Amino acid sequence: MLAAYASTLDAADPLSGLTLGERPEPAVPDGWTTVTVRATALNHHDLWSLRGVGLDASRLPMILGCDAAGVTDDGAEVLVHAVVSDPDWRDDETLDPKRSLLSERFQGTFAARVAVPRRNLVPKPAALSFEEAACLPTAWLTAYRMLFTQAQVVPGQTVLVQGAGGGVSTALVALGAAAGARVWVTSRDPGRAARVRSLGADEVFASGARLPARVDAVMETVGAATWQHSLRSLRPGGTLVVSGATSGYEAPTELNRLFFLQLRVLGSTMGTRDELARLVAFCERTGLRPVIDRVLPLTEAEDGFAALDRGEVFGKVVFTP
Template structure:
């Protein structure tokens, strides 16, 4: 089969090669992959990978949607994973035994092996994963859209509705709209009945976000974000900020919050050590918390919404597997609005 193999760090180290098919172990499902979206972690794995236990060569890709080829006869029938069934992969191969898994909080699993990070991933014609990590899909869903769902949209779901859920009528500021998680947050927040404000350095992205339903946008290259946000909220500030940028936006994110507001972060693309501004945090009683991925229960909630047609992933561009280098370039340049997806055929 064909797969995108990282042989060494850097752009030239990622190559599409012919490799042996994965061997399905008992308790696993073999999936013929139809589509898999790119994510920032794929770029990190390609160029750095520090802090993630893995060995090269390795197949990249933390997402995959496709069709079941093989599954255990008993467990496959029990959970609906028979050959020919459409399915999507929950990338976190959790242990199911640690305190966090037993509590249903699989993203905190102590022994997780994530597809595309710790084990071979979804940029391949076939992938094998534990059956508990392969979730059946209705026959009517689009597999390209499904392949763009479980990294950005599940991350967005947990950020918005996890520790202290965004409520109808609240206002949320999404920093750096255009990336997959930010666009997913925009869609899900609007679906939840919240008012959404966005920032970007691109007037085109701001216009696209407002066409989707955002109430206002701030170009951070030309305007002071916190000042403008306060103007748009009658001096009060927003209830929640979604920030995946880190150092570059952190100060504005904190200053844009109302008293008692909360900031949720899932990334640090511009730096991981911004000034803490502790006085602002404790005097205004702000909450700051991190978020990564989502639980299996949250995944099922998201999939139900997707299957109903209420949420459809925004796809910026599609590439075939042989052109995966160009797909990585598209993501790296940051010009996309929504997801960049690779199809296997």
């Protein structure tokens, strides 16, 4: 079957290891099933995999991709939850020390078919297209967990989203606004302000700008470049949720600010299968839909990877096998 996979790893030139070609049909262990992929979404995780982060050379060749929407062998339309936990694990899947993601230990979704645990399937409502549904299991699920499980954002609160344009940040803006929060966004690109406002953002500020007031919660995916600004933007008792650090991991902690203002700093990674089901229901009932930058056939996967690597994407890149 046709697939986009990592054939080599290179931290400096990740796209050099991306290969499009034939791969064997997926093996199906007990308790697993096969999904014919109708749409699959690109994530920064796939670029990091090509750099060798989270993916060991001993597992190559590895089909990339975490997200998928498709059809099971019996004709059911489904989304795939990408977090694969131990079969005996019965708690929050993201806390399982043995957990993995599709495309790390198990072949991923950038292919005609993918094998997944049956428990990882979530029904796809007819109201969502396959392309829209494919955007939800990683970036949008990450945003959903950050806002509603970790920060427990409620209508009327003010949320600051650091960075604008990526899959997680666009999801944070759209979900927060749809839930009745006031959403402020920072961005290095003034040209993106109008597009971010169209998602429901109330205000867009330059990165590092002094805000007119302190906020209830900050959603942090940028890391070192915005960390101090995030801490200083919080009201006393406010919450900082961090799910990534694209600009680096090393930043001053300002411990005095943490304890004097009683700030909460929470890590967040992906989300559970139940949270994905709630996210799907939220989108179905509110009419909210993921922002899709472009839809490409899988044969043009390299173009999508290159655009993401250059920072030219607003929302999600979707491939159709």
